[in-house]
Amino acid sequence: MVGFVLRRIAVSILVLLAASFLMYVLSANAGNPLQDLEGSNAPNREQLIAARIAALDLDVPPVLRYFLWLGGAAQCLVPFVGTCDLGTTISNAEVTAILPMAMTSTLQLVTIAFFVAIVLGVAVGVVTALRQYSGFDFGVTLLSFFLYSLPAFLVAVLLKEFLAIGFNNFLQSETTIPIWLIAVVTVVSAIVWQAMIGGPMRRRLAVAGISGAATAALLVYFDVTDWFRQPGLGPIGLLLIIGGTVILTTALLTGLENRRALLVAGLNGAIAYICYFALQGLFDVSSFGTLVILGLVALAVGIASGFLLGGTDRGLAARVGAIVAVISSGFVVLDRFMQAWPVYMDNPRINGRPIATVGASTPGFSGDVWLSGIDSFTHLLLPTIALLLISFASYTRYARAGMLDVMNQDYIRTARAKGVSERTVVMRHALRNMLIPIVTLIATDVGTLLGGAVITERVFAISGMGSLFVASIERVDVNPVMGYFLVIAITAIVFNFLADLAYAVLDPRVRVVA
Numbered sequence: 001m002v003g004f005v006l007r008r009i010a011v012s013i014l015v016l017l018a019a020s021f022l023m024y025v026l027s028a029n030a031g032n033p034l035q036d037l038e039g040s041n042a043p044n045r046e047q048l049i050a051a052r053i054a055a056l057d058l059d060v061p062p063v064l065r066y067f068l069w070l071g072g073a074a075q076c077l078v079p080f081v082g083t084c085d086l087g088t089t090i091s092n093a094e095v096t097a098i099l100p101m102a103m104t105s106t107l108q109l110v111t112i113a114f115f116v117a118i119v120l121g122v123a124v125g126v127v128t129a130l131r132q133y134s135g136f137d138f139g140v141t142l143l144s145f146f147l148y149s150l151p152a153f154l155v156a157v158l159l160k161e162f163l164a165i166g167f168n169n170f171l172q173s174e175t176t177i178p179i180w181l182i183a184v185v186t187v188v189s190a191i192v193w194q195a196m197i198g199g200p201m202r203r204r205l206a207v208a209g210i211s212g213a214a215t216a217a218l219l220v221y222f223d224v225t226d227w228f229r230q231p232g233l234g235p236i237g238l239l240l241i242i243g244g245t246v247i248l249t250t251a252l253l254t255g256l257e258n259r260r261a262l263l264v265a266g267l268n269g270a271i272a273y274i275c276y277f278a279l280q281g282l283f284d285v286s287s288f289g290t291l292v293i294l295g296l297v298a299l300a301v302g303i304a305s306g307f308l309l310g311g312t313d314r315g316l317a318a319r320v321g322a323i324v325a326v327i328s329s330g331f332v333v334l335d336r337f338m339q340a341w342p343v344y345m346d347n348p349r350i351n352g353r354p355i356a357t358v359g360a361s362t363p364g365f366s367g368d369v370w371l372s373g374i375d376s377f378t379h380l381l382l383p384t385i386a387l388l389l390i391s392f393a394s395y396t397r398y399a400r401a402g403m404l405d406v407m408n409q410d411y412i413r414t415a416r417a418k419g420v421s422e423r424t425v426v427m428r429h430a431l432r433n434m435l436i437p438i439v440t441l442i443a444t445d446v447g448t449l450l451g452g453a454v455i456t457e458r459v460f461a462i463s464g465m466g467s468l469f470v471a472s473i474e475r476v477d478v479n480p481v482m483g484y485f486l487v488i489a490i491t492a493i494v495f496n497f498l499a500d501l502a503y504a505v506l507d508p509r510v511r512v513v514a
Contacts, residue, residue: 008500012493020073021066023485024478028062031476033090055088056479069482076486086486087479089472095483098468103487105360106464108376109457110449113384117391122438124392125399126431127196132404136195140396148393155389156459159382160357168353170228171345177223182216189215229345231338238276238335242269242328249324253316255423260311264321267309268302272328276335283336288369291333298329337377340370347371354378358461383460387453391445398441402434409433436503443499446491 032038033056037049052058057065072085076096086095128137190212194204222228233241246269247256254261282290302325303318310317345352349365356362356379365375406412407430415425454466465484472480 008497012497016489016493017070019489020070020482020485024066024069024482025062027473027476027478027481028065030473033058033476033478036475052090055092056090069479073482073486086483089480090475090477095479098480099483099487102463102465102468102484105462106449106453106457106466108360108380109383109462109464110387110453112380113387113391114445114449116384117388117395118438118442120388121392121395122399122435125396126403126426126434128396129400129403129407130426131196131198134195134198136192136198137400139192139195141400144393144396146393147389148397150390152386152390152453152455153459155386156382156456159386163385164355164357164382167355171354172352174229177219182219182223185219186212186216230342233331233335233338235276238331239273241331242273245269245327245331246324249320249327252423252427253320253323254313255421258313260309260313261317261320264302264306264309264317265324267305268298268321268325269328271301272298272325272332275329276332279332280336283370286369291369294333295326295329298325301325337370337373340368340374344371344374355381357382360462383453383456383462386456386459387449395438395441398437399434402437403430406430406434439499439502443495444492446495 034049034052037045037052040048042048057068060068069087072087076084076086084096086099088094089098124140128140131137190208193211194208197203197207246262246265250256250258250262250265256262279294299322302321302323304321305325306316306318306321307314341354344350344367345354347365347367349362354374360376360379362375362379366372367375412425412430415429416422420429453464454470456462457464457466458470465487468480469484471477472484
């Protein structure tokens, strides 16, 4: 293992050096960085040109200038050697100052979309594989190809028009939800759920009736209680959601017949529900750090309860407890965010139109962690959905193909022949091996997403990594381009290395030999 790691590090350094050299030379020869000054009518034009040449070492050939940049960049990769120096921009700003801000904006934009796309894509892909050639399978396949083929800018424009402007108009008009919309959503919900559950016609009709009635009742409840303007889960809603989380998590991971796992899950759900009442006072004075600490405590309690009450299968019970604790605690925090929604809506800078179409935050807006969190949510909602729809399509197709391949393997047939339950076959045998190609896709996508969603950032006016890269290329500003390249290259190398190690965890047949 040690030999493998050292070889990978050595090869990665050589690749990074070669790629950075090519990137620097190509960027430096892409245009004239003095073009804007040479066409200027400023009286001190010559002094400005001389100052830029001196600041950016433009009098040095690009091949030699690369090694000047490399000397400063090497100090960023080797701690305690010197001060990190990635040069300055044409505007005389330090690259080390603007790069973290661009990375923060991009991470805020892509992180939620990335994780949600993986979870939803894998889940839907697995269900379509298990319901192969069903109506649900054909429907998801059609939707996936449709979403994958949509241009990013078109998705962004449609979201602005219908989700932002339309929803804001609905909130300001104080009208009720149209009957036709309730009917359409009810029918769609009934069709999707019956197709996903499958089975005999009688069961399909029962599922369609129950899901349709539940959807219609929920929409009517939202309409009657004015939920969209004054949202909240409330004690009853939270109890139902936490109860569903306990049952669903236990059923998927261990099966409801595992009483110890069910006890651990129920205990963590009960603790989260009690905390809903006990922590309201603390929430009023909380900061982001407080929420992080509470999240870590919930995770620790879930793991500890699993090990204490899990019996012979402590590891599995600990995973069940941790998942239930984190998800249930998340719903408690979500309810507190919902309580702050009316205050946010009434803010003069929001003016009753909360869903933003540009920027990462409202100019001049300030508030506590709840109001600031809602402001970030409303600004990042549309770009996150735009990225999510496209990424979801690819993960769904990969998950479906991988699951179908695994389900036809000999060890799956052997497990079924031994009498292993279908849940165990899918969750413990098939799903684990199906994730191997997904890990490869994730390792590739991480670098791509960190590079910034250029089109999405442009449409929604978000100053992220993609915008920084495009603006720097247009101005022939080499140092920001190289800072961008350094982040993307190191991220890609690290996550591909982690993917190699993950193969050995997911598939025992894979071993790293020194």
